[in-house]
Amino acid sequence: MVPKTTLRWAKSASGGAKSASGGAKSASGGAKSASGGVVCACLVAVLAAGCAGRSAGNAGPSAGTPAAGAPTAIQDTGSDTLLNLALAWAERYMSENPQVRISVTGGGSGTGIASLINGTIQIANASREMSKEEIAEASKNGITPVKFTVALDAIAVVANPGNPVQGLTLQQLSDMYTGRITRWADVGGRNAPVVLLSRESNSGTYVYFLEQVIRLGNSKSTALFSPETLLMPSSQGISAEVAQNPNSLGYDGLGYVTPEQKTIAVARTAAGPYVLPSVRTVLDKSYPVSRPLFMYTAGEPTGAVKEYLNWVMGDGQKLVRDVGFVPLEGSGG
Amino acid sequence: MTGTAVPRRISGTASRARRTRLSELALETLIRVLGFSTIGFVGLIFLFLLREGVPVFFEVRPGSLFSGRWYPTFGIFGTLPLILGSLLVTLIAIVIALPLGVATAVFVREVAPRWAREVLKPIIEVLAGIPSVVLGFFGMTFVAPLVREVLGAPTGLTAFSGAFILAYMALPTIISVAEDALDSVPKGYRDAGLAMGATRWQTIWRVVVPSARSGILTAVMLGMGRAIGETMAVMMVTGNAAVLPTSLASILRPVRTMTATIAAEMGEVARGSTHYHALFGIGIILFVLTFLINLAASSAIFEKRRKGGLR
Numbered sequence: 001m002v003p004k005t006t007l008r009w010a011k012s013a014s015g016g017a018k019s020a021s022g023g024a025k026s027a028s029g030g031a032k033s034a035s036g037g038v039v040c041a042c043l044v045a046v047l048a049a050g051c052a053g054r055s056a057g058n059a060g061p062s063a064g065t066p067a068a069g070a071p072t073a074i075q076d077t078g079s080d081t082l083l084n085l086a087l088a089w090a091e092r093y094m095s096e097n098p099q100v101r102i103s104v105t106g107g108g109s110g111t112g113i114a115s116l117i118n119g120t121i122q123i124a125n126a127s128r129e130m131s132k133e134e135i136a137e138a139s140k141n142g143i144t145p146v147k148f149t150v151a152l153d154a155i156a157v158v159a160n161p162g163n164p165v166q167g168l169t170l171q172q173l174s175d176m177y178t179g180r181i182t183r184w185a186d187v188g189g190r191n192a193p194v195v196l197l198s199r200e201s202n203s204g205t206y207v208y209f210l211e212q213v214i215r216l217g218n219s220k221s222t223a224l225f226s227p228e229t230l231l232m233p234s235s236q237g238i239s240a241e242v243a244q245n246p247n248s249l250g251y252d253g254l255g256y257v258t259p260e261q262k263t264i265a266v267a268r269t270a271a272g273p274y275v276l277p278s279v280r281t282v283l284d285k286s287y288p289v290s291r292p293l294f295m296y297t298a299g300e301p302t303g304a305v306k307e308y309l310n311w312v313m314g315d316g317q318k319l320v321r322d323v324g325f326v327p328l329e330g331s332g333g
Numbered sequence: 334m335t336g337t338a339v340p341r342r343i344s345g346t347a348s349r350a351r352r353t354r355l356s357e358l359a360l361e362t363l364i365r366v367l368g369f370s371t372i373g374f375v376g377l378i379f380l381f382l383l384r385e386g387v388p389v390f391f392e393v394r395p396g397s398l399f400s401g402r403w404y405p406t407f408g409i410f411g412t413l414p415l416i417l418g419s420l421l422v423t424l425i426a427i428v429i430a431l432p433l434g435v436a437t438a439v440f441v442r443e444v445a446p447r448w449a450r451e452v453l454k455p456i457i458e459v460l461a462g463i464p465s466v467v468l469g470f471f472g473m474t475f476v477a478p479l480v481r482e483v484l485g486a487p488t489g490l491t492a493f494s495g496a497f498i499l500a501y502m503a504l505p506t507i508i509s510v511a512e513d514a515l516d517s518v519p520k521g522y523r524d525a526g527l528a529m530g531a532t533r534w535q536t537i538w539r540v541v542v543p544s545a546r547s548g549i550l551t552a553v554m555l556g557m558g559r560a561i562g563e564t565m566a567v568m569m570v571t572g573n574a575a576v577l578p579t580s581l582a583s584i585l586r587p588v589r590t591m592t593a594t595i596a597a598e599m600g601e602v603a604r605g606s607t608h609y610h611a612l613f614g615i616g617i618i619l620f621v622l623t624f625l626i627n628l629a630a631s632s633a634i635f636e637k638r639r640k641g642g643l644r
Contacts (some may be wrong), residue, residue: 111600114604133606136605195488200597200598201405201406201597202597202600204596207405207406214410220409225404227402227574229574230490231573231589233568233573237473238568241477241490245478245481246480248488273493282515
């Protein structure tokens, strides 16, 4: 997971250096769930704090309420998909509201939700909805999670630039990812085996792709990823393999597609139309694989957290497009 | 205390002696406590592992726990592909590392001139210090494409690529332990060999190496222990597909190891869920495997000690 973080760091160095300074020290609270990713993300936060040259806020679990005069610290942890966007938001918001310190860490949707359940953070970023089990777990701890939709994301299907295939239908994608189609020739490509790439099962992107693409949105389906699927621990792992392996087929959030990968157009049916993911096609719903992104709070937000979330869903939407995501309809973008 | 001690007690030397004895006692106690606490910590870690991991053996039927499909998100916890994946990668790594390691040890100890040995030994030790992430990155960007292009695998992220990196990581351990083993072969053996008219090569290959074989075995075991527990590099290079390695061709297919599974999934699981227990269950299996390997290694050492000297 460290290389992922390295890349994230490189990617977000300009955008997110200051933003993580708010509570770098206290960010370790989110590491309770013992994920390497979180630990690494904290490292990034610490590094960022060093760069920004600010002292870390002394935020504790209960620091979500504003105290007069003292800086308010907000802990924001979770989805790696949302990480860059959350960093951009936090940085802009802190420059406008210097009395608030927001520390952002990644680690995956599950990590953020687990931290929210444990009461160590105020905001959990998630690229999927909380499961029933998780909500039950939270209420056992006396926490009622409240969901806010903060942006939209499109999942891009990617292949090596040397691959002649331009478009795939959802059915073809499903057949390929379940292992029914194993050769590129069957979908109009070269006579070569398909190497399937996926994010690890701790990624919200994994769950979404499974439900919407592999199971074609059919909640009764029990189709699963083919066991041959390579589970990559990071977006960086996927882009590296896609860039160098002409047989590969992968997927990832639109914000993570690099120029070394070719985006495949996706169609709902064989009749078409084959649509490439973009802000426009997600907003007019012609691109079939897009999803909402969430922020969860522990109970109805109050004070600084409430103000921050209002800003995120209002003025904050102006930043969404710059980071490669799609703003909420009718606002900002 | 005998009677003679009574008058002495008044003198300064006696009180100094008592003080020395006291401080010695304190130090001894401290050292003993520290020593036992290490054992205690290991015990506690094992207890923790048991507490978190044992429930899975009750929550999942043993039959399905050792079946061939691992889809933890959907309640399918077949650990067999993970166990076999770890074993496969470790085995190939040792097959690669053993000849290289022993040959290097022989060269360093028996063949290389003194100055070369002085240079080589620290370099080999530095090898051990390269972070596994760096090796993993090297494997991902350099070894994997090579494996795909040269060996014709559909993807370069295979068991073989992982084993290649692991072999590299196990080498320093194997070399330095094997070298120590060669070092402890008495000079008389070499002299005898040479005196009987054997060439240098014959002496090394027929006399010195065989008499150091239990030490070399230990070296291999320790190298294996290192390889099976390695996480980061393996996770980056082996592709992490939980496929049962069934044939020889599996060497050039992706595998998922136990360590990579724990590392990749631990961040996600809800505490106390079956998946959480299953990951700790894998930890127990891994612990038992490494324990057995270390036991085999140390029993080889003890065996030799009883027969007189570690060789």
